[in-house]
Amino acid sequence: MKKFMNTADTMVAESVEGFVRAHEALVVFGPERRCIRRRHLIAGKVALISGGGAGHEPMHIGFVGHGMLDAACVGHIFTSPTPSQIIAAIEEADTGAGCLLVVKNYDGDLMNFEMAIEMAGDRHNIDMVVVSDDIETSRSGEGNGRRGVAGTLIVEKLLGAAAERGMSLAELKQLGEGLNTRIRSMGVALNGVTVPQTERTTFSLGAGEMEMGVGIHGEPGHARQPFAASDAIIGHLCETIAGDIAVAPGTRALLFVNGLGGTPPAELYLAYNGARRFNEERGIPIERSLVGTYVTSLDMQGLSVTLALLSDEEIALWDAPVATAALHWP
């Protein structure tokens, strides 16, 4: 395990400190560093808040800023932030119009975000959207169904743009829940990862193997397969996604190829090229694209493919300006 770190106990705090220092024009720490919020809050706008375990950077802290999140909190590696962190984010970010929490569908996250709502609900108007875009973690049959993975970025971008335009808390919740039914992701890993604090490797792969259907916490996938050509891997991911989502004629699609931490940009672009061709050949025209390392699983080599089916209005929300550390366009 070779990682740029000093001690396992301090690595999350040091990394987050580096992030805040590198982006001090965009973000600031909340009190006692329990959350990170955008530097310039907007009074009267619904506050959009997210968070989750560390090890997925730049998600979510890299999405804090104009047009996306108002605050985010970071737990230990692959561990939910505590209710007190989430409450700190609510207190920091709520300017009077209420808060919408965007939560990935994991038991630990759900429990802590729900507890925060319960504890802060008498002082703040709070609601929650749960993201569950990972089609494979539902097939594995463990617990609470689909997990939230890279598609969370799309939900946070669109809700962020809508909140910036003045959408109400109830409308944002409805938008987020609708979106979640039309976003699907699936991932593949070329290696397992080691969690520094436990020094446990999530799973081990041989030199010629890959793990199909992995989650972002090193959950094993549904099948260990021989490593293959990119088009075969990507074709399988895209086919599984297309088989799980109702693509109506005239659908407008966003294709997102996401690196899991150890995969270089050149390979992501090659994979995207295959994914785009696959979808277009099957009558799914790709109107918007995102390629890069946004939702990671430590230094995992691998990637995920996400397909989102969007309305005209949702495409406009995707195109709306965003200025965060990880996503920014005019």
Added chain:
Amino acid sequence: MKKFMNTADTMVAESVEGFVRAHEALVVFGPERRCIRRRHLIAGKVALISGGGAGHEPMHIGFVGHGMLDAACVGHIFTSPTPSQIIAAIEEADTGAGCLLVVKNYDGDLMNFEMAIEMAGDRHNIDMVVVSDDIETSRSGEGNGRRGVAGTLIVEKLLGAAAERGMSLAELKQLGEGLNTRIRSMGVALNGVTVPQTERTTFSLGAGEMEMGVGIHGEPGHARQPFAASDAIIGHLCETIAGDIAVAPGTRALLFVNGLGGTPPAELYLAYNGARRFNEERGIPIERSLVGTYVTSLDMQGLSVTLALLSDEEIALWDAPVATAALHWP
């Protein structure tokens, strides 16, 4: 060697095609795909052109767009583009005010860019800036001195902003050459990389080793050392850089921590945190920062640190708007 690719012969072309398709609002292919140019050229502006071997993505194609490069060409992996590719870029991008070529200091690149100037010089007004920021490749004593590595991004960003403001070819060349004397980089690798076409691994490291002073083509560094804590590694890089560059009082510094392809964002931020503290403790205040995977060496795990000493005017050029695939701010 597990990489997302189909065949070694087609991997560069497929990856570049994916890049262009993902960013079709910003860039287009030139004729016969010999170069990539920004979609909207500006008449009367000096054209800024760069290029180099593949395997370093997003450099240089990710820097094509408003406020940075007008065109770039991509060779085979770790191999210079041909003179005919460079001439195609010149012909595509020159709108009448001449062309400045930004070339990394490698024998192969110099030869091909100089040949292109010779062959197209009767029809175009062309000059060249050579970037040589890598302090370690000079110490290794091989050939033509310092090589151009991650600091090339800074030269291209500042020249791009200056060209956009209407600076002349002669002034741009002078600015670029001045900058090159005040930018230094040094890298460390945690593994060697395998070039797909040759299937040769550039160097091999044991589980507890790292290579200090690597270049971006898998050139071995000046020392193989036991792997260490991040602060020790980063301290060594920063100290070597500070010892090689004249830091005057009142200097304004830009600190750039660059991932070499396989290092996740969280580790880069942790490394940046140490680098920033190291410099500030030695009286080098960091006024601008960049952290991310911009100049890669295939899927190498590792990073480089770059320090650039800038004038007020150069800081303003850094802050000027840029809209490319890899760098964009308002």
